[in-house]
Amino acid sequence: MKAIICKGLTKQFGDFKAVDSISFDVEQGEIFGFLGANGAGKTTAMRILCGLSYPTAGEATVAGFDVYRQQEKIKKNIGYMSQKFSLYDNLTLLENIEFYGGVYGVSRADIRTRSRELVSTLGLEKEAGKLVAGLPLGWKQKLAFSVAIFHRPRIVFLDEPTGGVDPVTRRQFWDMIYEAAAAGITVFVTTHYMDEAEYCNRISVMVDGRVEALDTPARLKQQFSTDSMDEVFYQLARGAKRSAD
Amino acid sequence: MKQLFAFIRKEFYHVFRDKRTLLILFGFPVVQIILFGFALSSEVKNIGIAILDNAHDVHSEQIISRINTSAYFQVKAPARGYKDIERRFKEGDIKCALVFPAGFGSDLYKTGGAQVQIIADASDPNTATTLTNYLNSIISNYQQELNPTAKLSYRIVPEMRALYNEEQNGSLNFIPGVIALIFMIVSTALTSVAVVREKELGTMEILLVSPFRPIMVLIAKAVPYLVLSLIDFIIxxxxxxxxxxxxxKGSLVLIFAESILFIITCLSLGLLISNVTASQQAAMLMSMMGMMLPTLLLTGFMFPLENMPKPFQVASHIVPSKYYYSIIKAVMLKGLGFSYVWKETLILAGMATGLLFVALKNFKIRLS
Structure with missing residues (x-):
């Protein structure tokens, strides 16, 4: 079964088409890069797929659930992480995990065993009882990702998850993403870093609300006869009429 | 339900780990009560008085000893002359002075009438009036004792009674006002800040993407502050x-019920403010300017509403704390029952419902 299916998905604000009839499928377990300049409509499209707003026209299902009628079910089956990491600084590491686990309705016993597992795989046993405020940024980011997939969602949405993090940590972070994908979680990720785009199975590039290109990084480079994703992105985004907001 | 519980527990962690919030929550009410109860007292007590006694006879000394025993006055060192009195007025050492002319006692015997001069610092006219009244009554009491047998043919003796506050305890009036103020701070300001903080942190986004319902987010935010407000209330x-x-004097149950109603009004206001502001500072400022100032000025607990210009009186009708203040004053101090405050209660309930409705509606709109 496909993780995400979009057909002619459109979101219009007055005369302005933020998302202009986009269509694409995402396979289960795939790492799907969702690229586009600021203002291209990525966030709007992602909000619809996360069940935060309704499309104006078109169809879409996420984890098999309809974005018009089954928002609640979508929300139960997805995880979400943004560049702000969204952990509570004055809660300890374990309390953060407990809170998000609780919000997603994970049972108390499961929370206990899984958080123990999680803390040991991250190698954060000593920090488990400490406030998150004192953690280095890279660890916060890894923790935030672990929290986003703590309830074992089918799809995880990552909105520019590596903003402001150094390259080494970013690399480690992508290792975690690969692990999650290997475990069968579909990863839908937006990013500004073209080296990260290369890590994706497939990427789509949005320009002015439309998906202008969609393929594996290798074939896209071939198509635009260049050897860097930067160049691909630049050639596509150059034609954009909307200014970045 | 379990989700809500997890959320509420998290809110309490936030509160109890933030020193500033704790200080506002528990330090503020205590400081307010002590300030209003003792420092800002409008009662006249222990007022400095200097006496210039040029007579030094039995009568002048009798009067002085009576002033001495009165709780209203504190007799300072005897004045050495008018210059001395003037200097001490300026220094703030005394608020009033009493001058016995030479031959006060002999005048009294010989001519059957003597004069005494009261000088009061009228830069604070209310206090000055009260002081001269006290002094007058001390002197006239003494005068009556001098002529116990003398009977005036017609005499009207006014008897005064200060209803609902027989001892004229000045602290009574402000307590309901302070309670309203604290509710505004805890329920409105702290709640709005708590919601806006999640927006600033970016955690609100996560919560909205989660299956946790938006209305539950608001409930989870409101419940801890409702509980904390009640704790403050008890303190x-x-x-x-x-x-x-x-x-x-009145029913504690009624006082609590009315307080919960008012807290819900404040909470709704707080949630409304959090909907229209994007930063914690803006939320705080809006709560302070929009809610606390009107509570201080327009509820009638610091300044009588009746003396205000008409526009202010009209404006006071939309200040929720005004109604709460008058309800609590009626129930707590006068011991009145629900039948006397149902009108105010109804208005407050209407305000609470309206505000809550707008807050919830707005919150939904903010999602998309």
Whole structure:
């Protein structure tokens, strides 16, 4: 079964088409890069797929659930992480995990065993009882990702998850993403870093609300006869009429 | 339900780990009560008085000893002359002075009438009036004792009674006002800040993407502050009763019920503010300017509403704390029952419902 299916998905604000009839499928377990300049409509499209707003026209299902009628079910089956990491600084590491686990309705016993597992795989046993405020940024980011997939969602949405993090940590972070994908979680990720785009199975590039290109990084480079994703992105985004907001 | 519980527990972690919030929550009410109860007292007590006694006879000394025993006055070192009195007025050492002319006692015997001069610092006219009244009554009491047998043919003796506050305990009036103020701070300001903080942190986004319903987010935010407000309320009542000797005349159940109603009004206001502001500072400022100032000025607990210009009086009708203030004053101090405050209660309930409705509706719109 496909993780995400979009057909002619459109979101219009007055005369302005933020998302202009986009269509694409995402396979289960795939790492799907969702690229586009600021203002291209990525966030709007992602909000619809996360069940935060309704499309104006078109169809879409996420984890098999309809974005018009089954928002609640979508929300139960997805995880979400943004560049702000969204952990509570004055809660300890374990309390953060407990809170998000609780919000997603994970049972108390499961929370206990899984958080123990999680803390040991991250190698954060000593920090488990400490406030998150004192953690280095890279660890916060890894923790935030672990929290986003703590309830074992089918799809995880990552909105520019590596903003402001150094390259080494970013690399480690992508290792975690690969692990999650290997475990069968579909990863839908937006990013500004073209080296990260290369890590994706497939990427789509949005320009002015439309998906202008969609393929594996290798074939896209071939198509635009260049050897860097930067160049691909630049050639596509150059034609954009909307200014970045 | 379990989700809600996890959320509420998290809110309490936030509160109890933030020193500033704790200080506002528990330090503020205590400081307010002590400030209003003792420092800002409008009662006249222990007022400095200097006496220039040029007579030094039995009568002048009798009067002086009576002033001495009165709780209203504190007799300072005897004045050495008018210059001395003037200097001490300027220094603030005394608020009034009493001058006996030479031959005060002999005048009294010989001519059957003597004069005494009261000088009061009228830069604070209310206090000055009260002081001269006190002095007058001390002197006239003494005068009556001098002529116990003398009977005036017609005499009207006014008897005064200060209803609902027989001892004229000045702390009574402000307690309901302080309670309203605290509710505004805890329920409105702290709640709005708590919601806006999640927006600033970016955690609100995560919560909205989660299956946790938006309305539950608001409930989870409101419940802890409702509980904390009630704790504050109990602290204030206990302080009022045991520290300031306030007697609670009405039904405690009614007082609590009305307070919960008012807290819900404040919470709704807080949620509304959090909907229209994007930063914690803006939320705080809006709560302070929009809610606390009107509570201080327009509820009638610091400045009588009747003396205000018409526009202010009209404006006071939309201040929720005004109604709460008059309800609590009626129930707590006068011991009145629900039948006397149902109108105010109805208005408050209407405000609470309206505000809550707008807050919830707005919150939904903000999602998309």
């Amino acid at each position: 204030i009542l206990v302080l009022a009763v045991f520290l300031l000797n306030v007697e609670i």
